[in-house]
Amino acid sequence: MIRIIQSSDKVSLQSLLNSRVSNQAEIAGRVAAIMDEVRQSGDNALCGFTRRFDKADLTPEQLRVSEEEIKWAYSQVDQEVLASLRVARKRIEDFHQKQLAKSWFHPEVDGTILGQLILPLDRVGIYVPGGTASYPSSVLMNAIPAKVAGVAxxxxxxxxxEDGRINPYSLVAAAEAGVTEIYKIGGAQAIAALAFGTETIRPVDKITGPGNIYVTLAKRMVYGQVGIDMLAGPSEVLVVADSSANPIYAAADMLSQAEHDSMASAILLTHDPVLAEAVAMEIERQVSKLPREKMAREALANYSAIIITGDVGESLDLANTFAPEHLEIMVDEPFNLLGRIKNAGAIFLGHHSPEPVGDYLAGPNHVLPTNGTARFYSPLNVDTFMKKSSVISFSQQNLQALGQDIIRLAEVEGLKAHANAVRVRLGLE
Structure with missing residues (x-):
């Protein structure tokens, strides 16, 4: 049964916040060993780890998905599901097109030109969970903004x-989204292959996409060798609700995250004690009907809670403290509260905007910051796959006008050669 706690219970609140931090030292050692082996043994290491962890016996030549396998995938998928994937693809593409920034240049009257060159990355890697699971939505969410950005x-x-195949829905989603290469590898070994390269896989410039703790720690370890999007943790939803909220809806939305993972978090903040009790009862009724009931119950018992606050203002303050991945505002006038929200990966406003809408086809990206990192991270977006270069072309007139300021600043930092690079152009040496 999910806990109901009072916002005044600071010990329980802090415990809930702290529960999102896990001891990763032991796993980190295993991840480092896997990555070292991939660096040293390349494809042979990848095949060995695939046999060990995924129970699939592949040769190096079989690691890359062939065109025939993609054709096979199209023959396996339900045509109505394919149509829905295409609806999602179009909506996700349209949303991300609006994020595109353009290079710009600002000429000044003396001939100086300043600007910014915005270019796509050349080669990116996207990680998609797989094995027994199928996540075509994650394929679309990672690949489409890269494609929109212009990544080649x-x-x-x-x-x-175990049969050595990729789920056909994931393969079809990759083909629809414009993925250019697909490899049958997962875990930390896949991150190592993308970062360092092997005989078969060329290294990439950036790695995106969520995975388990092994994948997350591997991404942390390769950061600097390549770019990464973020360090994703278990899924989270936080619902802020008032008496206008339907307890059936609130419970369903909380369970939509609890079924993800035994470490997922589902939290309700409300100042209505009657609603709190109704949602708790509704969660108990609905969870018993889920195929993943055991996993959901673990998440509810260990990482979830219903918190009774003093008013909606306190609920919003606590929401900002949690900085959740998904924030649902289930109140009468949700747009009136939007200005109070500071920290959230994605914000769902109103009674008819459940979190799964964002997971699949609303358009905004579902790869979101977790574990409170919405305080400083943004959702995956087109900018994730682009880089910016400053452009500076000073005129002689402007260098004459500003040169002494540059010299003074360089000299106060003790960098005489910096100052001299300007002095020689001003005829002062």
């Missing part, structure tokens, strides 16, 4: 099933 080479890695 989009490399997908995902673990195979």
């Amino acid at each position: 080479q989009i490399v997908m890695v995902t673990p195979p099933g």
